[in-house]
Amino acid sequence: MVAEIKRSPATSPPEVSASTASSRARRGRRRRARREAAIFLAFAVPNLALIVLFTYRPLFLNMYYSTLDWTLGAPTARPVGLANYVEFFRSSEAGEVFLTTAVFTLSTVLLSMALGLLVALGLNRKVRGAGLARATVFSPFVLSGVGVGLAWQYIFDPTVGALGAVLRSFGVDSPQWFNNETLSLIMVVLVYVWKNLGYAAVIYLAGLQAISSDVLEAAAIDGANARRKFFSVVFPLLSPTTFFLLVTSTLSSLQAFDLIRVMTPLGRGTTTLIYDAYLRAFGGYNQAGYSAMLSTVLFVLLVILTLLQLVFLEKRVHYR
């Protein structure tokens, strides 16, 4: 999946053509196969056991928990069958949560990719300072989401925040970022994009630098102007990068939690599926079963999304 972008300077291992399978050592094969298998298990089982225990098992347990009326921490629960599902899908909440999740995911993914590409184009120059700029733009990506959320929360504060003060100096009142649900969502999207666009930028930069200059020169000789050159030559050549970013950014966007929790703890306007699941179990609703139901819904959604991507992947990108 990452094959295209992986060839970055610091780690690029020597390229090697497919090895000639060794044809030696045919004797004692059976005994050796047995030993190999034992070694395989010894090496892989600790990790596999953890994966089964903490990634796969919860998926199935969620399905069970989702049929309970249950408070986290309570020793007993009441089985309610599919009541949690019915309650969720019947209420207006389902539509709101799906819409919020979709809007948040789409806008963060598209914005950070588009802006990331722009930044990458701007930084794709062999001049002093380009390396520094690359590192700087990337740096928010490694910062704690909690810290970033707190810093921006102060900036966005309508009364004492810097943004409001700047707007007021132009005679404009500060938008009510924390009261208006739409604005809350926009605010969190903006901060999320600020934090994550460096990632897209750096990946696009690597993609751009992998495009050979011959191709670009050929296009220039053909008389293509900058815009034509970009849309007819560069962008198509970046399509594996774009696809990779689309997949990874969508996954991480769907997992966004830190910023939402820090900037809008009650989740008004920003309650995505993941955040709703958190609120229900841990945020004062005392509905752990309902939360498990939401996690299950999200999981099913992800499976569908993944299958769609696989179909697309088979068609578009060579995958080993």
Next chain:
Amino acid sequence: MTVDSRPLSRRNLVAALIADYVPILLAILVVVLPLAYLVLSSFKTPADVVTQRLVVLPDPWHPGNYSDAARIVPFARLFVNSAVVTVVGAGIKVLLAVFTAYALVFVRFPGRKYVFWAVLATLMVPPQVSVVPNFVFISGLGGQDTYWGIILPGLATGFGTFLLRQAFLTLPTDVIDAAEVDGAGHWRRLWHMVVPMAAPSIATVALVNIVFEWNDYLWPLVIVSDPEMMTLPVGLTLLQNSENSASAYGIVMAGTVMVLLPVLVVFAALQRHIVTGLTQGGVKG
């Protein structure tokens, strides 16, 4: 995109400089300004915070926010907690990933293709989905407010395994095969050949894991209730005070600086590796 190579007239030079440096400057400013404002604000008195005016430079400078933050939350202790969780968690994850990836690439096993897919598929499962069952499980084992309780559920590593497998696949097989013929067992091949040859990739995986462990929020948030066991991101939110949020902003900013600064320093020192590593491993963003 780039300015062509006509003779360097003055006008061309200026145009080139503008074309080259304006985007760079802009990109840097967008990132640096908010962070600089954060640092400046961490020195503001409550009077400089609770005002409608834009106060950029604190007047007077008020380093007291830092001592206040450290008094409200035991920052030294949280720092130790974060360090332990990060070092142990990331360390074990890298080891697990190395072993699993080695097994997947160099050890012959009939079902390893399926094992690989089982590992790969975990990349599609966000850890948040598992929080409630893992919370119940770890709590039931007495893991609340313990280091192992914070670390254990995150150890399963699909991402590192996947990345290292890809890296191992590109290693020169004939060299390793030759070693096998010479009688080197898997253990020796792993530690004397594969690990040294793939060291850059392994370092990358380690760095990525360090960054993620350090910043991880949701799991430590739910599994720790004892403030003595909190990690930095969890403890940081304690600085907000519901009924005096105004005066608290300065203190919160001071705490935030203390949490972000170590990462920024490490990043500045190792940025090349971290950028490379994280761009490969974005799956877990």
Next chain:
Amino acid sequence: MSQSDPAESSRELSRRGFLGLAAAGLSATALSACTGPSTSTDNGGGDAAKLDFTGVKPAGEITFWSSNPGASQEVTQQIIDAFHASQSDIKVQLVTAGSNYEDIAQKFQAAQAGGKLPDLVVLSDVWWFRYYLQDSIIPLDTLFTALDWDTSDYRDQLLTDYKYGGSIWAVPWARSTPLFYWNKAHWQAAGLPDRAPKTWDEFAEWAPKLKSANAGTQNAFQLPALAGYAGWSFQNVLWGRGGSWSAKDSFDITCDKPEAVAALQFLADAVYKNKWSGVAGKDSTNDLSAGAVSATVGSTGSLVGILKVAKFDVGAGFLPGGPAATSPVCPTGGAGVGIPKKIKPENQLAAATFIKFLTTPENTLKFAQATGYMPVRKSADPSSLIAKAPQAKVAIDQLAVTRNQDWARVFLPGADQEMANACAAILTKNGDVQSELSNLKAKLEGIYSSQVKPHLR
């Protein structure tokens, strides 16, 4: 895959390998079975009569979870130090376990599942009843007897807030009421009398003058941030118009009655039609201190914080009344301290010993001085308090005209959040008042029938 798997691999082996994996998976499921909730109907209800502290020796070290309401960490620590100086048997460790009551509640809730419980914990007005329902705190009456602790000196309105089923479940500590705060400079500029408005309608008349006399302000009035405040402080507006969230001392939800609708409509009009009020995004007392608004309603617990940062004279007064009632129209609020059930009796006894000290007349006064919260004891002499901040007198005087909160807010788990959501729909999205309140009623009744009624003992 780099190499093709050997075609002739041993079937037996692979089967064994996968059996191993399957076994690992199975044992994992088995493990989970012991840790998940049981679905048997055993309620395991606690029995208050079993609490007996005779012959129990208090524990040597206890932990106190606080969110430091009103930035009270320093003064709380001072009181703890004084406690240590007064005796040497019990050591108290103060831990900041959250930045607000909800954080603390989440932590306390999570710790029930097997975490490290505190020995005493701050319990806000909307949380303690939930812990009563879940049987995670103990009634304190036997401890009062065991420690020879006379509770008649606690202010009755504050102590009875924690009374249910004939027992007391917490001791008042950081107790507050909402106050009407105003900017005296703005008042002067508008030529208004130096007092809080008697009724909201009076303020509605003042508002245009305030606005025109003070050009730099955003609004004449700022409604407090809805989360945590809407359910609480709007009771004042509801009561003033003869409405309420629920009928007095009952679970009969009345938030959709015409009086309640009129009350919320009055606020909605203030924001949308008459435009004299805004809604705080984060903290309305900040907005007041920053000079962005001329008046607001905030907790007494914010008093000291406001006085510290405001660069103008701050007025504090009783909450305004309404056409139907002018007194009592002020709810009590804030937090008390309680003792968890799942800890040793030694710790419970030690915790109670400390709570007794924490709320002595002297210490409650000290606490009030540092934060603005009210002294919870009748015999605490507030004169020193008033000398330092005359506004504190208002809070204490207003206590005489407080009314216990509507059960719908304080006894229904999650109701406060639902009220805030409904008010947000009305006041920040200009939603239809009647339909939002009808929705709210349905939600509150749902909470009552599913989460409260089955557990009432």
